[in-house]
Amino acid sequence: MSAAVRNVLAAALVAGSPVALAQEPVPPPDAGATVALVAQEGATTLDTVSVLGNRSQPRSVSSSAVPIDILTADEFRSQGSTDALDQLRVLVPSFNVSTIPIDDAASLVRPANLRGLPPDNTLVLVNGKRFHRSAVITFLGHGLSDGAQGPDLSVFPSLALDQVEVLRDGAAAQYGSDAIAGVVNFGLKKINEGGAFEAFAGQYYEGDGFTTRYSAQVGLPLTARGFATLTAEWREADDTSRSVQRDDAAAAIAAGYPGVPVPAQIWGSPRVDDDIKFVANLGISGDTVDFYLFGNYATRDVDGGFYFRDPTARSGVYSNDDGQTLLVGDLTGAGGCPTIALRDGDGNLVPYSTVSGQVAALPSNCFTFLSLLPGGFTPRFAGQLEDYSMVGGARGRWGDWHWDLSASYGRNDIDFIIYNTVNASLGPDQPANLYFRPGGNTQTEKGVNVDLGRDFEVGLGSGPLRLAAGAEWREESFQVSEGDAASTAIGQLTEQGFALGSNGFNGFSPRTAGTFDRSNWAVYVDVESQLGERFLLAAAVRHEDFEDFGGTTNGKLTARYDFSDSFALRGAASTGFRAPTPGQSNISQISTVFGGTSLQDIATLPPTNPIAALKGAQPLTPEESRNLSLGLVWDSGDWLVTVDAYRIELEDRIALSTSFDLTDAERAALVASGNPEAASISSVTYFGNAFDTTTTGVDLVASVDTGHFGGTTTYSLAVNWNRTQVDGWNPDFIDEARVYKLEESLPKTKGYFSINHRREVFRANLRLGYYGSWFEDHLDSGVILEEDGGLPIHGDSRVIVDAEVGWDLPSGLYFALGAQNLFDEVPDDNPWGASVAGAAYPVHSPYGFTGGFYYARVGWKF
Numbered sequence: 001m002s003a004a005v006r007n008v009l010a011a012a013l014v015a016g017s018p019v020a021l022a023q024e025p026v027p028p029p030d031a032g033a034t035v036a037l038v039a040q041e042g043a044t045t046l047d048t049v050s051v052l053g054n055r056s057q058p059r060s061v062s063s064s065a066v067p068i069d070i071l072t073a074d075e076f077r078s079q080g081s082t083d084a085l086d087q088l089r090v091l092v093p094s095f096n097v098s099t100i101p102i103d104d105a106a107s108l109v110r111p112a113n114l115r116g117l118p119p120d121n122t123l124v125l126v127n128g129k130r131f132h133r134s135a136v137i138t139f140l141g142h143g144l145s146d147g148a149q150g151p152d153l154s155v156f157p158s159l160a161l162d163q164v165e166v167l168r169d170g171a172a173a174q175y176g177s178d179a180i181a182g183v184v185n186f187g188l189k190k191i192n193e194g195g196a197f198e199a200f201a202g203q204y205y206e207g208d209g210f211t212t213r214y215s216a217q218v219g220l221p222l223t224a225r226g227f228a229t230l231t232a233e234w235r236e237a238d239d240t241s242r243s244v245q246r247d248d249a250a251a252a253i254a255a256g257y258p259g260v261p262v263p264a265q266i267w268g269s270p271r272v273d274d275d276i277k278f279v280a281n282l283g284i285s286g287d288t289v290d291f292y293l294f295g296n297y298a299t300r301d302v303d304g305g306f307y308f309r310d311p312t313a314r315s316g317v318y319s320n321d322d323g324q325t326l327l328v329g330d331l332t333g334a335g336g337c338p339t340i341a342l343r344d345g346d347g348n349l350v351p352y353s354t355v356s357g358q359v360a361a362l363p364s365n366c367f368t369f370l371s372l373l374p375g376g377f378t379p380r381f382a383g384q385l386e387d388y389s390m391v392g393g394a395r396g397r398w399g400d401w402h403w404d405l406s407a408s409y410g411r412n413d414i415d416f417i418i419y420n421t422v423n424a425s426l427g428p429d430q431p432a433n434l435y436f437r438p439g440g441n442t443q444t445e446k447g448v449n450v451d452l453g454r455d456f457e458v459g460l461g462s463g464p465l466r467l468a469a470g471a472e473w474r475e476e477s478f479q480v481s482e483g484d485a486a487s488t489a490i491g492q493l494t495e496q497g498f499a500l501g502s503n504g505f506n507g508f509s510p511r512t513a514g515t516f517d518r519s520n521w522a523v524y525v526d527v528e529s530q531l532g533e534r535f536l537l538a539a540a541v542r543h544e545d546f547e548d549f550g551g552t553t554n555g556k557l558t559a560r561y562d563f564s565d566s567f568a569l570r571g572a573a574s575t576g577f578r579a580p581t582p583g584q585s586n587i588s589q590i591s592t593v594f595g596g597t598s599l600q601d602i603a604t605l606p607p608t609n610p611i612a613a614l615k616g617a618q619p620l621t622p623e624e625s626r627n628l629s630l631g632l633v634w635d636s637g638d639w640l641v642t643v644d645a646y647r648i649e650l651e652d653r654i655a656l657s658t659s660f661d662l663t664d665a666e667r668a669a670l671v672a673s674g675n676p677e678a679a680s681i682s683s684v685t686y687f688g689n690a691f692d693t694t695t696t697g698v699d700l701v702a703s704v705d706t707g708h709f710g711g712t713t714t715y716s717l718a719v720n721w722n723r724t725q726v727d728g729w730n731p732d733f734i735d736e737a738r739v740y741k742l743e744e745s746l747p748k749t750k751g752y753f754s755i756n757h758r759r760e761v762f763r764a765n766l767r768l769g770y771y772g773s774w775f776e777d778h779l780d781s782g783v784i785l786e787e788d789g790g791l792p793i794h795g796d797s798r799v800i801v802d803a804e805v806g807w808d809l810p811s812g813l814y815f816a817l818g819a820q821n822l823f824d825e826v827p828d829d830n831p832w833g834a835s836v837a838g839a840a841y842p843v844h845s846p847y848g849f850t851g852g853f854y855y856a857r858v859g860w861k862f
Contacts, residue, residue, distance in 0.1 A: 062635040065536055065560035065570045067644040067699055069166040069718075073189070076158045078756075078765050078804050080202055080820030080855045082213050082235055084153045085112055088184075090769060090802065090820075092166050093720035093750045094699065098844045101267045107304045108270075108383040108414065109136040109152045111145035114181040115168070115648065116695055116724045116746055118655075119150025121578060121623075123171070123179035126186045127281070127294055129391045129449070130175070132410025135441035135478070137583050139604050139656065144745055147656040147687050149443075149581050152412060153184075155298035155387045157233035159196065159215040160279040162189040168699060170627030170648065172576030173540045173556035176472070176522055180576045180625045180650065188281040188294055191219030192227035194862055202855025205824050209240040209269060209850060215859075226284035235275040239304070240268035240850050242826075246838040248310045252376065256352035257311055259375025266378070267839040269850060270304030288396050292406075295390035303382040306421075306504045307837065311376035312342050312349055316499030317369050317424045318376075326355065329367045329427055329493040337366035367427045367493075377434075379421035379504040386413045393449075404451040415440040418487070418505045424498040425491030431484075439483035439508035443583065447474040463530030470524055477517035478583035483507020494679050501677070505589075509677065512588035520546040520579070536560040544577075548585075549622055552577050566637075570644075571630040580620040580654055584687050602659050603681045611670055611678060612686035615660040616732060621689055625650045631699075641702040648696075649727075652689035657733045658782070659683040691729035693742065697722035700751075711759025719751030719770075737777065737784045747772035747797070747846050761809055765818075767802040769847070776842045778832050791832045793842045798825050800847050806857075815858040824852035 071091050081087045085097045089112075097112040111119040119138070124131040134152035138145045167183040175183060195218035203210040213235040220228040241263070249264035281294040313323035319342060320327050326340040340358045341350055352374070359370050393406025419435040449472045455464035482488065487507025490500045501507055522545070528538035538558040545551040556574035563569070589604045607617035631644030661683045662670075670678035703716040726739045749772035757764045776793040777783075783790030804818030827845045841849035 062633060062640055063560075065538060065558045066167060066169040066572050066629065067631055067642060067701075069168065069701070071164040071166070073158070073161050073163060076161060076164065077857075078806070078816070078818075079767075079802060080804075080818055080853050082158075082200065082211060082237070084156050084158065085110055087158065088112070088153070088164070088166075090752070090767065091718075093718050093752060094168065094697070094722060095166070096746050096750070096846055098846065099269055099848050099850070101269070101304065101839075101843050102265075102306055106136065106138045106145070107381070108302045108385060109134045109154070111138045111148055111150060112153065113144060113746065114166075114184075115646070115697060115720075116144070116722045117181040117648070117650070118145050118148040118653075120148045120178055120581070121180040121650075122150065123175050123177075123183045124151045124153065124186070125175070125183060126296075126389075127188055127292075127391070128185060129406060129408055130445075130447065130474075131186075132389060132412060132445040132476075133443055133581065134387075134412045135414050135443040135583070136412075137441070137587055139589060144742060147584060147654060149583050152385070152387055154300075155277060155296055156186055157215055157231050157277040157279060159198065159217050159233065160188055160229075160231035160277075160281070162187045168644065169572055169629050169646070170574045170576045170625060171556070172578075172625070173542045173554040173574050174524065174526060176542065176544055177577060177579045177622075180578055180623070180627070180648065188279060189217070189219075189229050189231070190227055190281060190283065191217075191229050192221045193219050195219055196859055196861045198857060198859030200855060200857045202853055203238075204240060204850050205852040205854070206240070206242075206850070209238055209853070211235070211237040211855075222282055222284055225286070227282065229281045231277075231279045233275075233277040235272065235277075235300075237269070237272040237275075239266070239271035241266045242840045242849055242851075243267045243838050244833050244840050246308060246836075247834050248313065249308060249376070249838070250834075251349055252310065252312055252352075255312075255349040257375055258352070259373070260311070261308070261375070261378055263838050264308040264376070264378060265838040266305035267837075267841075267843055267849075268305075270302050273301040273303070275300035286396075289394050290396060291392075291394050293390070293392040295388065297388040299384075299386045301382065301384050303380060306379040306381050306418075308378045309373075309376045309421075309503070311370060311374060314376065316497065317422065317503065320497045326359075326368055326370060327497060328362065329496050329498055330365055331367050331427055331492070332365040334363070334365045336363050338362070340368075369422065369424065372428065372430075373422070377420055377422070380419050381505060382417040382419070384415045384417065387411070401452055401454045403453075404449075406449050408445070408447045408449070410445045411442065413440065413442045415481075416483075416505060418502050421503045423486055423489055423491060423500065423502055425494040425500040426486065426489055427491065427493050427498070429491070431486040436487040436502040436507065437484045438487040438502055438505050439513065440481045441583070441587075442479040442481065443476070444479070445474065445476040447472065449473075458529075460529050460531055462533045466528045468526040472522045472524075473519070474521075475517060475519040476582060477515055478581065478586065479515040480508050480513045480587065482510050482513035490676050490679065500679060506677070508588070511677075514586070516582040516586040518547045518582055520544060534562040536562075540574075546579050546622075549579055552622060552624075566635050568633040568635075569631070570633060572627070573629075574627045576625040576627060578623040578625075578654075580622065580687070584654060585620055603677070603684045604656065605684055605686045607686050607688060609686070610673070611662075611675060611681075611684050614666065614670070615657075615684060615686070617657075617686045617688060620654060620687060621652055623650060623652050623654055623689070638706070639702070639704045642699070643701075644699045646697055646699075647694065649692075649694050651692045653691055653693060654687060655690045655734070657685050657688055657690065658735050658738060659685045688730075688733055690733045691739075691742075692727040693724050694727055695722065695724045709757055709759065711757055711762075713755065713757045716754045716756070717751070719749070721749050722746070723748055735782070737782050737790070740784050741775070741777050744775035745777075745844070747774045749797075750846070761807050763806050763808065765802075765804045769800040769802070770797065771800065771847050772797045774846055776844050778830070778839075778842065779837055791836065793831065795827050795842055795845060798827075798847060800825055812861040813859075814861070815856070817856050818854070820853040820855070821847070821851060826851050 165185040171179040200213040217231040243263040389410035391408040395404040451470040453468040487502040488509040524542035526540040558572040560570040605612040626649040629646040634641040754767040778791035781791040801822040806816030808814040
């Protein structure tokens with residue numbers, strides 16, 4: 001059996017599925033290999049293998065020339081998290097993701113950061129093939145992820161995964177755009193018989209966030225030499241609340257305003273309903289050609305909260321002079337609408353009994369929202385998400401060449417919903433149940449890829465020269481669907497100071513709706529050779545040409561020297577790039593955000609928009625990177641230790657600008673020139689090539705297998721130290737507060753120490769996670785110092801403990817009990833909690849703020 005075949009076999013063995021080959025297949029050039037698998041007793045577990053790091057043959061992690069994390073299916077599932085994002089967060093130290101309670105669409109598809117870089121700087125593969133990005137652009141990313149458009153990793157059921165590989169090195173020269181921070185490859189299971197069923201339930205110590213999940217998998221023969229592995233999952237999760245009552249809401253209640261919510265604003269995880277995921281992985285192995293087909297379908301409904309609209313102050317709805325007087329609209333132009341004071345001469349609220357009496361006495365042509373919603377309101381923001389993809393292809397051998405031809409299609413669609421809100425400009429003519437559909441976004445990607453590979457005996461060393469080459473064509477489009485009439489309407493009260501559009505998240509108007517697409521093609525060459533028994537050298541070059549940005553050529557040089565059978569030095573140098581997405585170049589959206597002291601309507605605009613151009617916007621250009629890494633590997637058999645240092649220089653990073661205020665004259669001029677949405681906009685922001693950064697860091701990974709405690713016990717340590725420094729920025733685009741957030745928001749040190757024990761049918765896992773200190777600019781106040789009006793929070797380091805015990809019975813029945821955050825650690829109390837927006841804790845804690853979570857899992861393998 002060839003080395004390549006043994007590697008494919010080893011990959012399946014690592015996931016706990018003993019298999020053997022029905023026949024020796026064609027050696028695969030990447031992870032998409034599909035071979036006929038049948039059960040075999042006595043199979044030997046080999047080293048863990050990965051397809052990342054090169055485009056030729058798979059190789060074991062310990063022999064790789066670049067750092068790669070391999071996460072098995074058991075590691076993914078032996079924890080309380082049910083979302084792939086959170087599962088990765090507690091397993092990969094350089095991977096960070098927050099809860100994101102109130103951040104527009106970012107609360108529906110959460111942004112994740114590898115090595116402190118934006119989510120669209122990490123390429124995601126499935127079975128070695130590029131996975132499409134999501135339709136969500138992170139308008140509010142708290143500095144680090146502002147404007148990013150990354151993939152949605154929550155669409156994969158963990159039961160479908162064989163292993164997950166994380167390449168912690170730049171790989172744009174091999175895989176193309178987005179692979180600046182690294183690559184994550186989701187490898188799907190391949191079984192042709194048996195299966196599993198599992199039920200999961202858990203909730204937080206606080207008694208909320210109850211989560212249920214049901215998973216099922218079956219393996220079927222697809223002819224005598226193929227397999228069809230089908231996996232389905234259904235999940236629901238209740239929302240959580242870690243809130244305190246806002247001071248302004250408490251003051252309104254004290255003044256007698258009826259119907260003020262308690263708490264007025266919810267900070268916590270959103271509710272998730274009907275989270276359905278399905279994955280299929282099929283393959284047939286022929287005599288000369290292998291065929292494969294895999295894909296996914298996922299849908300879910302997510303419902304979260306927004307900011308409270310204070311009935312005594314909210315601009316554009318209740319008052320336009322900082323809460324001094326009530327905003328009253330004249331519906332007919334008859335006039336005679338009196339001024340109603342909300343505060344007395346000392347700044348105290350006038351009792352509601354006095355104000356309501358004056359409201360009741362208003363002439364019939366005069367309207368105020370205090371008569372419709374006297375207690376204010378808190379919008380609810382929801383989304384209906386749908387994601388599906390399909391990849392099909394064939395691979396085989398032609399003489400000494402092996403080839404792989406594939407085609408792919410991926411689509412991510414989200415329809416936004418906002419309810420319990422108003423379009424203030426419409427006055428009393430609101431839609432039924434205060435329910436709006438602001439429209440949606442759709443990301444669609446198509447691709448065709450051909451890979452070729454061959455080994456040449458050239459006499460350069462102890463092994464052949466391995467050549468891999470290929471070509472790729474891709475097309476991606478971003479569609480903005482217009483919202484319903486009520487969400488986009490510019491009502492009769494607009495000119496009287498009432499905010500237009502659905503309050504909190506304006507609908508996409510016919511002027512901003514449309515489909516924006518672009519295509520690109522690429523060619524690459526990858527060579528690798530063992531120069532002598534101990535020196536491995538590899539090089540890659542890729543040229544990619546974009547329809548809208550032109551061409552870019554990038555290269556990578558990788559080397560490894562084995563000083564002995566157990567000790568090696570490895571390193572890599574590469575250049576990379578990331579092209580702006582069609583969505584970033586064309587999206588428009590008006591959102592309500594906290595502007596330091598109050599809520600403001602901010603328009604996020606494409607750089608070609610005349611309003612953005614007025615504030616200095618320029619067409620986007622690609623980001624460019626230079627990556628360096630150097631590492632040591634020590635593999636003694638029982639012990640495996642790797643230490644890798646890296647440096648990522650990233651130029652012309654694409655992000656959202658700071659907000660630019662519009663003057664009354666500018667606003668009037670824009671409306672007059674055909675931009676009616678400018679009537680209620682207080683400021684604008686846009687995408688641009690904003691700044692340059694240098695990210696440096698060190699990864700330490702170590703593990704040892706022992707016979708402790710009467711069984712097999714594995715100790716593992718993974719630590720990441722990461723620092724990002726902003727080298728230069730355009731002060732007209734971002735300010736020092738944004739720079740500080742980029743450099744200080746994430747912990748500089750994060751790591752895990754785990755103990756995994758197995759004895760007969762019993763198993764136990766204990767994980768200690770360390771999160772270093774971190775910074776939060778609370779509510780994106782945009783000011784760092786408290787004395788200047790900022791809302792800074794400096795979070796302390798924490799150790800989070802996760803634990804699970806389980807039993808795997810010979811009958812196939814298994815069950816487990818566990819706790820995520822066993823000792824219920826939460827951040828220190830939010831110093832601005834009640835005084836600003838009602839969050840009990842800092843909302844962007846790297847380990848969350850919802851506290852401990854306990855769970856149970858029961859299943860059956862057959």
